[in-house]
Amino acid sequence: MISKGLPGFRDFPPEDFALRAHIFRVWREVAARYGFEEYDGPPLEPLDLYTAKSGDEIVGQLYNFVDKGDRQVALRPEMTPTLARMVGARANGMKKPIRWFSIPQLFRYERQQRGRLREHFQLNCDLIGEAGPLADAEIIALSIDMMRGFGLGPQDVRVRVSDRLFLSSALRQLGIADAMTPLVFQAIDRIEKNAAAAREMLDAHLDTVTVAGVFRLTDPAHRAELRRSISAATHFGAALNALDEMGFGEWIDFDPTIVRGLAYYTGTVFELFDAKRTLRAICGGGRYDTLLGSLGGADLPALGFGMGDVVLGELLKDRGLHPSVGASIDVFVAAVTPADVEHVLKLSHELRDAGLRVEFALNTQAVGKQLNLANARGARLAVVIGPDDRARGEVQLKDLVYKTQEAITDSSLASHLSSLVNDSRLTTPNG
C-alpha cells in the first residue's frame, strides 16, 4: 500500500505541471524584460535564520525539525533572509540598484485551504539599493506586467496600494501617539474582513472621537478625496504619478486599509487581488528599507514582492487562461508488419536526431491502432512503412490534421518533415 502524500503538498501530473511550467515561463520572461537576474538558495536553512529577526508571525508556522547532526533546521518559509545573506556578502562590490528575482519553493506548517497549502512556489522580485519613488513604481509596474503576461487586465486584477508613511502621518494628525501606530495598523488591516473586531481593538486603546477618525480615514467613500490630498512632492505621491505615466493608472486603487501583516514594511505597501475578490491575494509586497541592515547584511534600502503560484493558478483556470495540454510528439512512425520495425527504428532515430519529437509503437499493432495512438498523442504527421513501400524505396506520409497522404522517397524525408512541422508549430497555438 502506497501511502498518500502529505496534506498540503502537491503532485504535479503532466496536465498540472503544464500550468506550473507556463507560470514559471511567464515569470522569467517578464522579469527579464525589467533587467532582473535569477538567483536561488537552499530550501533548508538553519532555524535561527528565521527566528532571529524576521518577525514572530512566520516563526509560529515554521516547518522545522532537528537533523541527524543535531542541528535545528527549517524548510524556508520565505526568501528574504536568504536574499539578505547573499546580498550582504557581496553588496559592496555590486552595482546598484540590484535587480534580483527567484522562484523558491516555500514551506509553512499550517492548516491548508484553497489557495493556501503547506508548500508553494513563489516568485520573489526585489530591488535593492534605491530609496527613490521610481523604485516603488518600478516594482509595482513589474507586478502588473506579470499579470499582463498571463493575459489578465485591469478588469481581472486590481492593485491596492498604500503607504505606511502616509498612514502614519495621517494617524498623527488624528492625535494618535507614534507608540500606538503598530496596534492601529493591525486594526486597520482587519477592518475590511472583520470591522467589529477592528473597532474593538481600537476602542480598547483610543477615545471614541479618535476611533471615528480612523474609520473615516479608511472609509471607501472618502478615498478619492484622500487620494487628491497626496502631494506629488511626497515619495508616495511621486510613485503613484510615475505609475500613471507608465500607463498603469487604471490598475491602481489607492486603499488605506492595505498595511500588510509583516512588521518590517517601512513605506509603500501593495497587494494584487482578483477583481471579483473570490480568491486570496495574488501578490503582496512593499518597501522594507531597514530590514537588510537589521538582518546583519548590507544596510540598503529595498523593496520587493512575493507572488505565489497557487492563487495565480486558480485564477488562470477560472479565466480559461491556463495552457491546454499540447501535442507530445510531432511525428508517429508506424510499421505495417513486424518486418518493417527495423526500418521504423532507423527512421525514427534519424528524425529524432533532426530535432523532431517522435514516437513509434513498442509492440506489434495493427496500423489502425497505431494511427489511433498517433492521434491521441496529438501528432501532426504519421509515417507508415510497409513491405510495398520499402520495395519502392518510399514511405507513406500522412498529415493527420488535413487527412492527406502522399508517397515520399525515404531519403528526402527528414528535411521534408522538419519544414512541415516547423510551419505547423508557428501556426498552432500551444503546440
Add this chain to the structure above:
RNA sequence: GUGCCUGUAGCUCAAUUGGUUAGAGCGCCGCACUGUGGCUGCGGAGGUUGCGGGUUCAAUCCCCGUCAGGCACCCCA
C-alpha cells in the same frame, strides 16, 4: 490551533425514510478492423462505499473516533 460542512470506480454523479450481488455517463483496455486514424456497435477491467469501531436480523445511509478535502476563524507568503 478552533468551529461548521463533505468523503461512493481514474473523473462527474446515482443507489426508495437502513433491505438481495453498490449502478450510470465519460475515460481506460479489448473485439468488429491482418496496409490506414478521431465515428459507431459489442464486450472487459476497475470499489474493503476514506479508515477503524459501535447500534441492528441487516449499514453507502444512523452513532463515535480518526484521516483527508472544503468553508469560516487565527494568521498571512
